[in-house]
Amino acid sequence: MEQTASPGTFRLTVDLCGAAAAWIILHTAGFALSSYACYPHNSPAREPMLPHFGLALGSLGIICTLAALLFCWSASASWRGIRNTPGARRFMAGMGLLMSLLFLVATALTTAAILLISPCSPWK
Numbered sequence: 001m002e003q004t005a006s007p008g009t010f011r012l013t014v015d016l017c018g019a020a021a022a023w024i025i026l027h028t029a030g031f032a033l034s035s036y037a038c039y040p041h042n043s044p045a046r047e048p049m050l051p052h053f054g055l056a057l058g059s060l061g062i063i064c065t066l067a068a069l070l071f072c073w074s075a076s077a078s079w080r081g082i083r084n085t086p087g088a089r090r091f092m093a094g095m096g097l098l099m100s101l102l103f104l105v106a107t108a109l110t111t112a113a114i115l116l117i118s119p120c121s122p123w124k
Helices: 009-038 053-082 088-116
Strands: none
Touching: 009 053, 009 088, 053 088
């Protein structure tokens, strides 16, 4: 069986926060783009002002989902490298894996909503 090196503190911190950061970027950039393209001059538009807006927003969602998947894979590798070591580092690796999985699901569901709901659709 292959022995992996124990992950450092920086990697454990990135594993803990990386997928959450991808979800936050998706939300902040998505809301900023949507408000700019769909609500110019404080009034709703029937169609986005920006050409290919749905493609840009969908691409952002897919990129953020892939980033969250990468952080989830990294957290899984960290967990495998440290799971037999007791202490705070093991706890941090476990929490990194749990948080990465949680935010991977959240980012994937947000991306699915972006791809399924048309941009600038009116609220009723």
